[in-house]
Amino acid sequence: MGKSDKIVRQKRSIGARIAEWWNRQKSRSYEAEPQRRVALVGSPNVGKSLIFNRLTGVYVTVSNYPGTTVEVFRGRTYIEGVLYEIIDTPGMYSLFPSSEEERVARRLLMEERPDIVVHVVDAKNLERMLPLTLQLIEADLPVVVALNMMDEAAKFGIKIDTELLADILCVPIVSVVATTGKGIEELRRVIHATASDSSLDQIRPEFGRDSQPDSKAAAR
Amino acid sequence: MEETVNQIVRLLQGDYGLSKRAVALLLLQGDEEIFALVEEKDGKETAELIKQILREVKGGGERSPLYRITMVRQRFSEYIAGKVIEEVETKPITISDRLNDLLIHPLWGTLFLLVLLYFGFYQFVGVFAAGTLVELLEDKIFGNYILPPIERFFNWLIPWALLRGLFVGEYGIFTLGIRYAIALLLPIVTAFFLVFSLVEDSGYFPRLALLVDRLFKKIGLSGRAVIPMVLGFGCDTMATLVTRILETRRERIIATLLLALAIPCSAQLGVMMATVSKVKGGILVWALFVFSVFLLIGYLTSRLLPGEKPRFFIEVVPLRVPKLDNVLVKTWTRLQWYLLEVTPLFILASVLIWLGQITHIFDLIIAALSYPVQWVGLPKEVATVILFGFFRRDYGAAGLLDMVEKGAIGGIDLVTTAIILTLFVPCIAQFLMMVREHGWLIAAKIAGFIFPFAFLCGYIARQLLLLLSQFGLFG
Structure with missing residues (x-):
């Protein structure tokens, strides 16, 4: 693995430079520096790229196919006059990576320190997605959960009590339907509100302390 | 296990972009990339100490930390999901299910x-x-x-x-x-x-x-x-x-x-x-x-x-x-x-x-x-x-x-x-x-x-x- 691991930063071959230039052309570099950064993370095929498109208007190939985003894509948007950089990451199942794309996503979180980490979750498979949410909260990252595909979940007869979920996890939860754009405005609002609320930095609950007894009880 | 995590957390000084607790848990799961990072940020000595702790845990004879951590998270997720999800109806076999089988x-x-x-x-x-x-x-x-x-x-x-x-x-x-x-x-x-x-x-x-x-x-x-x-x-x-x-x-x-x-x-x-x-x-x-x-x-x-x-x-x-x-x-x-x-x-x-x-x-x-x-x-x-x-x-x-x-x-x-x-x-x-x-x-x-x-x-x-x-x- 040695060589390929370091591609992201250290190694800048001609190919890398071409690809980077190409990505920049695609996402059209702007003059102003973004003031805040938002990373979109989540398992493959939960709609990160589509939400990215909706937030930034930059088109990234969206497929009904897992694992299509391997590179990191960046786009920009203004929310209430503040310039945000939105980062679309490759899919990850866990903070503990088992493939190159997951490694790329984790490295991004650790090195770029985004102001907000939006965990995009497939509402139909909430239970399978929660372990990553827990890990992100545990890692003290500023998490906002976007419950995507609420329409498909409803079709399957699944209803989710988002308020209760927000109470348990102590993070903001937003329901969205990325394919139609429903809930995207709300997501923008919540991103901005959470990023602007500096007091949250101090009182954000340490997941370990707060919920550990619970998790132990559940384990037994 | 909780004690081990705290032990490692106390040893960590560097800034990782993740909470120390998360870093400790990743180390327990055997993450080599993170370990290399610890060597870089907290020095060889700390890394050596952590390695020792990890070896003790492994020698404990129980199931691997990776398995145990994953299981706890899994259970907790099940618990939360059980509370917040309300299945309105059992889903019928749809045409798309049949098509899928075909x-x-x-x-x-x-x-x-x-x-x-x-x-x-x-x-x-x-x-x-x-x-x-x-x-x-x-x-x-x-x-x-x-x-x-x-x-x-x-x-x-x-x-x-x-x-x-x-x-x-x-x-x-x-x-x-x-x-x-x-x-x-x-x-x-x-x-x-x-x-x-x-x-x-x-x-x-x-x-x-x-x-x-x-x-x-x-x-x-x-x-x-x-x-x-x-x-x-x-x-x-x-x-x-x-x-x-x-x-x-x-x-x-x-x-x-x-x-x-x-x-x-x-x-x-x-x-x-x-x-x-x-x-x-x-x-x-x-x-x-x-x-x-x-x-x-x-x-x-x-x-x-x-x-x-x-x-x-x-x-x-x-x-x-x-x-x-x-x-x-x-x-x-x-x-x-x-x-x-x-x-x-x-x-x-x-x-x-x-x-x-x-x-x-x-x-x-x-x-x-x-x-x-x-x-x-x-x-x-x-x-x-x-x-x-x-x-x-x-x-x-x-x-x-x-x-x-x-x-x-x-x-x-x-x-x-x-x-x-x-x-x-x-x-x-x-x-x-x-x-x-x-x-x-x-x-x-x-x-x-x-x-x-x-x-x-x-x-x-x-x-x-x-x-x-x-x-x-x-x-």
């Missing part, structure tokens, strides 16, 4: 695939787009209305035949580069991208992955490797990048080699199909031969390259009726991207060939290339097409199609040339991507293997076809 069934699934290939790709792309549309654009519109005025204009503008050749000569920018890009490739590629996007949006590809998983396992690739392979039919360069989703280095190298060797990208696939369709049964022979090479090389490399046996893993997305605007936007972006990439390269090729002709290097290269070409048993003119193929496989394919339309090649020679071109490294961009992902050495090794191998395969294919034709089975 698509991954070995017999019905294969039948569906063949039908899709025949109607979607052969009839629509190969016959309609590459036949009818190309004829209309190339012969009627380009031949009658666009090229003659351009030629007249340059004849008037530039009195020197030598310089004029750059624009409207045999390999000129307009007469060859632009004509190939717009008149030959554009209709074929548009049709292909349309079908490809439609199928992709329906969610069919993961089912295809499940279907061919068994085959792939036999040649040492996991079902997950189907993703880059299938994407490779769209664009090999992107697919080479996507091999990153494969878990082991061994899988990635096999997949990269196979992509470079035996997966023609969409642009070429359309043109290749169109070209070999000009011979009766050509498309079948071509497809079977290239697929056999794919299987053989995949099998051999998996034997030669040591490594752990891959495990199957894929997310199955829901089947849905493709959304028209989604499909159109996707086709459009792909098309845009393709033209942007291909047109400058074709123009560059025209310029390079023009320079080569002036300095006579062009003739030298053609002469050198005609050796392997003639060794295979092909006419000398094919060398030019092969040279085009070095720039891009589809450039070569377009040249070949051009030859066919002029009646300069046909039958066995045509199919043989198509096979050689298909086995080439698709384009310069993909080669650079291979360099980027695996370094110069491996990229050079792969290319160094592919070029002679393509000619060898051409030789074998030709001999086989000659044999077949003796029995009246082909040609």
